[in-house]
Amino acid sequence: MKVRIEWHYSKSKSTEIAFHSEEIEASQAVGIAEDLIKTGRTKNVVFIDQFDNQWTVKEMKGYLKGIETEPHNLIVYFDGGFDRPTGSAGLGCVIFYDQNGKSYRLRKNEAIEGLKSNNEAEYAALYMAVQELAYLNVHHLPVRIIGDSRVVINHLTEEWPAIERDLSDWADKIEAKMESLGLYPDYYLVNRNANKEADRLATQALQGTDISATIEVVK
CATH class of the missing domain: 3.30.420.10 (Ribonuclease H-like superfamily/Ribonuclease H)
Structure with missing residues (x-):
């Protein structure tokens, strides 16, 4: 499954900018999202699938783990x-x-x-x-x-x-x-x-x- 990553970058309380990525594979998106979160300046990270459904990082990791043993x-x-x-x-x-x-x-x-x-x-x-x-x-x-x-x-x-x-x-x-x-x-x-x-x-x-x-x- 391919998804877009959407997140907010916050440098200070008065500066917050929204970003989004191109569509990438969900497993790759999770890794990138986790790296973004580690910076400490990223908030509200979500994934948007092709049907415009919204997933949190926890939900996406659970989904990927659930389908791992299935085609x-x-x-x-x-x-x-x-x-x-x-x-x-x-x-x-x-x-x-x-x-x-x-x-x-x-x-x-x-x-x-x-x-x-x-x-x-x-x-x-x-x-x-x-x-x-x-x-x-x-x-x-x-x-x-x-x-x-x-x-x-x-x-x-x-x-x-x-x-x-x-x-x-x-x-x-x-x-x-x-x-x-x-x-x-x-x-x-x-x-x-x-x-x-x-x-x-x-x-x-x-x-x-x-x-x-x-x-x-x-x-």
């Missing part, structure tokens, strides 16, 4: 591919997360039938990714979701209306699943080149290669 710092990439002649779809997702002081990368793909378009395949890929978050027992956390589907991202950020019934049904399923898990999605549209790994997984699914693997990532 957190979640980043999800998704992509779907559709073969029109056969009506087959390939779904791919990559999930990065931290747990117990280590970082992991989960890769998953799947081939399915019964879809009608590439846009449906993109939605199905994202739904598969959200299901994987459920299997990881992820709940009540922010999650960054990254894809190259302008349709999916713009529908879910409500930049575009979801007019087609098939696509609006997928959007409703995804949002309902997110809500049931207590997740707070933040959607990012990227170009295809920045989504290569999920794209490759979707292509491999269409080619009949099943992948489901989790590895530790050394940063």
Whole structure:
């Protein structure tokens, strides 16, 4: 989770100035806040999350300790591919997360039938990714979701209306699943080149290669 630090600097009783930082990772913010407090001239230190919720230093430290053993710092990439002649779809997702002081990368793909378009395949890929978050027992956390589907991202950020019934049904399923898990999605549209790994997984699914693997990532 990323937060802003807000604090007041007091040089004397008559001089008090308010400051705020850019968004940074919560764990880093706590360390900076503690250093500020040590100066003896800093008052009213709080953290503001992406939903404008306010946290004290004690509350944020408790939150970080509570999620340490659970998957957190979640980043999800998704992509779907559709073969029109056969009506087959390939779904791919990559999930990065931290747990117990280590970082992991989960890769998953799947081939399915019964879809009608590439846009449906993109939605199905994202739904598969959200299901994987459920299997990881992820709940009540922010999650960054990254894809190259302008349709999916713009529908879910409500930049575009979801007019087609098939696509609006997928959007409703995804949002309902997110809500049931207590997740707070933040959607990012990227170009295809920045989504290569999920794209490759979707292509491999269409080619009949099943992948489901989790590895530790050394940063």
